[in-house]
Amino acid sequence: MSSEARLQRLEDIESIRRLLTDYGRDLDRRDFKAYSELFAADGVWDGGFGAAKGPAEIQAMMEKSIGGEPIADADDVHAQLGAGTVGQRLTIDVVRGGAPRRLEIVVGERPE
Numbered sequence: 599m600s601s602e603a604r605l606q607r608l609e610d611i612e613s614i615r616r617l618l619t620d621y622g623r624d625l626d627r628r629d630f631k632a633y634s635e636l637f638a639a640d641g642v643w644d645g646g647f648g649a650a651k652g653p654a655e656i657q658a659m660m661e662k663s664i665g666g667e668p669i670a671d672a673d674d675v676h677a678q679l680g681a682g683t684v685g686q687r688l689t690i691d692v693v694r695g696g697a698p699r700r701l702e703i704v705v706g707e708r709p710e
Contacts, residue, residue, distance in 0.1 A: 625693040630660040646698060664693060 599607075617636060624633035634657035642649060643656045647663035650656045686705045691698060 622695050624697075628664060628693070630688070631659045633657070633660065662690070666697065676709075 620636055621633065624630075624636065631697060634653040637643065637653050637656055639652055640642065641656070642651050645695055647659055648687070650659040684705055688703050690701050690703060692701060693699070
């Protein structure tokens with residue numbers, strides 16, 4: 599394999615790694631617009647929520663299925679959970695690594 603071909607292969611591998619990281623990050627933040635823009639114009643998302651083709655349909659499906667406002671940091675999480683009572687048990691739906699999950703949490707005291 600030539601040096602040019604080896605370099606291209608390494609660049610391709612890094613691009614794929616970056617894309618996978620972007621998928622997970624955008625879903626974790628519920629930034630469905632950014633997530634959907636990672637797909638090609640004829641790209642297909644097919645999973646537990648159904649199937650959609652193209653960025654616009656993928657974004658609409660994610661917003662309908664998962665919904666909610668994008669979450670960028672701990673303050674956004676707090677705002678989404680509201681002023682729950684310390685010790686209160688809540689069920690929340692999250693997307694982690696591209697897969698939807700339901701979590702049981704207990705509200706704790708927020709550090710200053």
